[in-house]
Amino acid sequence: MKRYLIVGIATLLVFLAGVHLGTSYFSDVAKSSGNEVSTGDFDIAISKDGKRFYDDYKLFSFGDLAPGENRTVTFAIKNRGDYPLSRVILTFNVTDREEKISKAESLIDSTPDVGELSKYLVIKSFVVSNGSAEWSVDSAAGKTLAEINGTPIEIFTGKLPQNGVLTVNMTLELSPSAGNDCLTDSVEVDMTLLAEQWA
Numbered sequence: 001m002k003r004y005l006i007v008g009i010a011t012l013l014v015f016l017a018g019v020h021l022g023t024s025y026f027s028d029v030a031k032s033s034g035n036e037v038s039t040g041d042f043d044i045a046i047s048k049d050g051k052r053f054y055d056d057y058k059l060f061s062f063g064d065l066a067p068g069e070n071r072t073v074t075f076a077i078k079n080r081g082d083y084p085l086s087r088v089i090l091t092f093n094v095t096d097r098e099e100k101i102s103k104a105e106s107l108i109d110s111t112p113d114v115g116e117l118s119k120y121l122v123i124k125s126f127v128v129s130n131g132s133a134e135w136s137v138d139s140a141a142g143k144t145l146a147e148i149n150g151t152p153i154e155i156f157t158g159k160l161p162q163n164g165v166l167t168v169n170m171t172l173e174l175s176p177s178a179g180n181d182c183l184t185d186s187v188e189v190d191m192t193l194l195a196e197q198w199a
Contacts, residue, residue, distance in 0.1 A: 043081040044088070044195045050076040050165060059191070070124055070173035077166040077193060085160040086198040093190040094118045094149040117185040118146040120178035124171040128155050130164065144175075145187060152194070 045053035053076070060073045079085045096118050122144050126137040140153050156166055 041081045042083055042195070042197060043079075044085070044193060045078050045080050046193065047076045047078065048074070050167065053078045053080065063186075065174040067120075067174050067178040068176040070171050072169060072171045074167065074169050077168065079160045079162055079164045079195070082162060083197045084162070085164070085195045086157065087154065087196040088156040088160070088166065089152045089194040089196070090155050091150065091152050091192045091194070092145060092148050093192065094145045095188040095190075096146075097186045097188060098184075116181050117187045118149065119144055120175040121145045121187060122173045122175050123148070124173045125169070126155075126171075127169045129167045129169075130156070130158075130160065140170075145172075145189065 045055055046057050046059065047053045048057070048059055059075045060071075062071045065071070077088060096116060123140050123142065126140040128135055128137060137153060137155050140148055155168065160166065
């Protein structure tokens with residue numbers, strides 16, 4: 001009986017091994033390689049004349065302003081990227097400089113190491129156009145450079161397409177109330193433009 005049991009178990013193992021060896025599994029492999037996801041470019045640039053555009057460019061320099069005189073600065077902002085711009089924000093970073101103290105200034109200027117000119121430079125008008133529309137940026141117009149220093153100013157919202165251009169006309173006036181305390185002073189004005197794209 002013991003022998004029949006061993007033979008029976010051996011036969012069962014051979015049968016199970018045969019079932020396993022006789023089973024066929026089909027397989028196949030498909031591959032996808034070199035797939036990519038990328039983004040387009042997002043780029044703005046500035047220009048004095050609307051012809052050649054730069055990432056960093058000096059847009060204006062004028063001097064010898066007398067109280068009540070003004071100068072208009074015109075510049076263009078171009079969307080050189082692949083996506084429409086949804087918003088453009090301009091921030092003025094203003095640094096007053098005391099170049100030298102004239103005799104007339106020394107009589108009344110109590111801060112001989114600090115320039116005062118930005119308190120007297122008023123943005124009389126700030127107008128932006130995109131070819132089909134024109135609007136005034138009221139958050140800047142009527143303010144002095146000292147008042148808007150470091151404050152982000154929204155100058156455009158909408159959809160400025162690829163290669164679209166905004167033209168900015170900004171008139172600065174030396175206030176008629178400017179006195180001897182700002183004689184021979186100067187102001188360095190850095191402008192930072194931030195463009196955004198919304199979904």
